[in-house]
Amino acid sequence: MNPGDRVRVERAAAAAEGADDAPTYEGILLPSTTATEVVVKLDGGYNVGIDREGSDVDVLEEGVFEVGESESDDASTVEFDDDLPTVALISTGGTIASTVDYRTGAVTAQFDAEDVLRAVPDLAGRANYRGRVVANILSENMTPDVWQDLARAVRAEVEAGADGVVVMHGTDTMQYTASALSFMLDTPVPVVFTGSQRSADRPSSDNVMNAVCAVEAAKSDCVEVMVCMHATESDDRCALHRGTRVRKNHTSRRDAFETVGAEPLGTVDYSGIDDESVAVSFRRPHVERDERVLALRDDLETDVELLKFVPGMDPQFLDVLEGKAGVVLEGTGLGHVHTDFVERIEELVEDGTTVVMTSQCIEGRVCDRVYDTGRDLLDAGVVEGEDTLPETALVKLMWVLANEDDPETAMGRPLAGELTERSVPWT
């Protein structure tokens, strides 16, 4: 048997033990198969690893897919359609990528239109596709250097002529990565993150609808970094969230992603998805095509931490912050910490650390001018993050410290829709 073969794997050991329901798996053998494990891409698109020991593998059909160096010049069988826009799909890993990126277990740098359409046939006829793999990691393992690789990959795809970019990303840290690209990139085309809360082998999977809606959003006129995920628990529409205002607010629901403190930028109506003219609609002001020239500022100061304050907290956590370039505090209420912490925070500021206050309330604006503790924090040199989300403030501070001459002032100004300026003074 060889990678690319269609196989059936039977857990003979389990059958021998008398189990009536000994599991069998049918799908395409993947190159990541090892001496101890076979990895099979199920027809639903999900990968499973199965112990070789105690398993019988039958090859049903050889060489269903050609596996190897994807840099080979095998011409794609999918013809380029001059009348359609070109959408670049960039994979970073995660549940949705396991559907589209057939070679997920292998080391490849590209996939092509044929791979895309094989995985999600519903994408056919909507765009010409280009594919690129930036990483193949679970999103909890995402790091700032991958954000940078991804931003450069988006730039490369735009320079190569993509009319829109879809980034496939695990949902756990999607909001952090979307924030990072929002600050690093001035993009003249839509950059749309999408993912999947349920894997493709489950009947409730959201991956096809999310992928289709993301491609439609990538063809739209809104040239922002957005997140496209289910707007409701039904398969009726996706919401388009600004990358710096979105938050994963539920562990498992398909509509886990929400825009915090505002309405989403727009929606993609999936029921009307065949009528391209009405599928994507925007309710809020946004930057449009031709209003922006491609630019990338991808420096990041990664010596930045986020610390959530809770009652009874060990002050030793502050020791870890000594000498850091930046710190985002997630305080209580309007932006408070225990009074005993204020002096230590003042010392951090005096030592050159930029300290930004956000709130664990998630919604609403930090305001440290109302109560004593807040005023003491301002006197100590703490910068208010206004209504920036704590997670976004962390990413913004990494970017601002590497790209702005006056980081303190920059943290109080909107750079990528992450902050709304106070309309009336607090009275």
Next chain:
Amino acid sequence: MNPGDRVRVERAAAAAEGADDAPTYEGILLPSTTATEVVVKLDGGYNVGIDREGSDVDVLEEGVFEVGESESDDASTVEFDDDLPTVALISTGGTIASTVDYRTGAVTAQFDAEDVLRAVPDLAGRANYRGRVVANILSENMTPDVWQDLARAVRAEVEAGADGVVVMHGTDTMQYTASALSFMLDTPVPVVFTGSQRSADRPSSDNVMNAVCAVEAAKSDCVEVMVCMHATESDDRCALHRGTRVRKNHTSRRDAFETVGAEPLGTVDYSGIDDESVAVSFRRPHVERDERVLALRDDLETDVELLKFVPGMDPQFLDVLEGKAGVVLEGTGLGHVHTDFVERIEELVEDGTTVVMTSQCIEGRVCDRVYDTGRDLLDAGVVEGEDTLPETALVKLMWVLANEDDPETAMGRPLAGELTERSVPWT
């Protein structure tokens, strides 16, 4: 002039500088007045500190209030009404307490019915009142030992015959304290936390309505630890939240408090507040009067920390956790951290630390059996916090480690409504 006098303070210095609107303040002089500052309780109930320099103070009426040892046996002029229940008001500080606790600047251990009715006349005729001061601190300065003092004070009031207890508390950490009392107390009467998001001198203050609704809830049949705060931005009703499921989800809105993952226990209709029979209503099952006997288990293991995981995080934070009795992790998604952290977490568990996983998504249930990282964490001995809020899990772990023989099992069981058991297995 003496504390207790009614005074008018004029900022003459400002007037001399030609300011047309030189501020004047009228109210009761407080004992916390110092050599450099006079502190006045304004008629709205809010305290202001004013520089003595450049201020003219006129005494309008001497000795309006008697200030001093409140332990004095001055008989209250408010008569006890046998037909009304008795509600104990316990003050811990915060915006709402500054209204009711007239002697906020002084060191007193009690206040009486007269003080209560002077501050919030709308409370008259609803109950007989007893008053007790447990602390006078901003709630960001709240610590586990004050939670214990408060729990003991509630027990004392119940033993002294209170038919219900209202706890006045700053809003910043109210949810942590309400959780603590939920675990520590078996209460045969309602214990109702309330607070104020806007101080009493602002026209939009929520303190009167919240205090009235809290007293009505304290007279109700629901003997749980609850939080009573505005249910909407209007003055129409308060929501009654279970103490272990409530979260301050907005920095400044009057309806900042929400029950997460469920409907509130009930509501207090403020528009119909005069009709006692309809004012308080409950929608969800709860423990009723006579179903429970008073008990207090107030031990806490305070060597417990909460740590929020974010991408790019310095692993040095894990050093602080070494040797701790307990750790609550706020992971991503279904309950994940970077793979590189798993081994360190396993070492913590092996050293005897109880490690509990919760999710920064806030809503939804942790489930570490779906993805590799989660399974690795379970193998490492991490306990799933199910759908317990991270902040509540922190408090629960402090309590469980001091009171339960098998903390790991206890963290997966509901003890005070903080956790709903999985109805169907994850598939």
